Amino acid sequence: MRSASKEPVPLHEEFIYCCGAATHVLKCGPWKDLSKDESKNLPRLLFMIIPGNPGLAGYYRTFIQALYCGLNQQYPVWVVSHAGHCKPPSGMEMIEDTDIKELEDVFGLNGQVEHKLNFLKKNVSKDIKLVLIAHSIGCYITLEMMKRASELQVLRSVLLFPTIERMAQSPQGKLMTPLLCKLRYVLYMPVYLLSFLPEGVKASLVRFALRGMKTCDESSITTSVNLFSVDCI
Incomplete structure (x- = not known):
């Protein structure tokens, strides 16, 4: 190998x-x-x-x-x-x-x-x-x-x-699916505002959010920074 x-x-x-x-x-x-x-x-x-x-x-x-x-x-x-x-x-x-x-x-x-x-x-x-x-x-x-x-x-x-499984068709799914679909629009404004933060600050926020993980690949941190973009939600 x-x-x-x-x-x-x-x-x-x-x-x-x-x-x-x-x-x-x-x-x-x-x-x-x-x-x-x-x-x-x-x-x-x-x-x-x-x-x-x-x-x-x-x-x-x-x-x-x-x-x-x-x-x-x-x-x-x-x-x-x-x-x-x-x-x-x-x-x-x-x-x-x-x-x-x-x-x-x-x-x-x-x-x-x-x-x-x-x-x-x-x-x-x-x-x-x-x-x-x-x-x-x-x-x-x-x-x-x-x-x-x-x-x-x-x-x-x-x-x-x-x-x-057909999660959206379960009793809980029928309740949560429409709710979550509508709530995603609430995220647009805070994510849009966060997108103006410097890249280093975004990376620090991601590291803080993932601090409980025993191992965290650097590429995961870099990728997670993209979640601060409205394009990704």
Whole structure:
């Protein structure tokens, strides 16, 4: 097995629009484009991470690097953020997706499922096999993906801490879901005001909030700072 300490782990970062929503993609490995069917140099297997909630790709940066090294750096490992769960770079231009159907609510649960399917359709060749690794609500999204697109060549699906029950249809869910959906608008103003704080102050607030954790990866702190952006809520 190759040692991660001896060789830098290749990590490519992209911000794209998928289904009209800003999307953050982290790609571990030298392969940046897996959509070219005619390429003989493409790997035949992709490990793809479907995040939990919040679905910021940066939370999985260390995980995909460790997984890539654990696979002897033989296969690409990607993580795709949820639609809109990222802070786009300043100056990023909106690009219309003319070749996919328009979604009524790409930010809802159904929209997030279609968002991942459309990402695969546009960015991964059909003959590439998949190992889907999902976390929390990402497990529900993964199961729905396999139901709706049986043509996907999924070799394995790994569900980590799955959230797959119909929570919104439970008695408690029927009460809390509308309440939480409305309360999110209350957060916009304080988050907007906090977004003007210096980055160092934001990072200090995150470290204070996570002080109870025994170990805290630095990439998690950097990613959590993005939660001070209205774009991410």
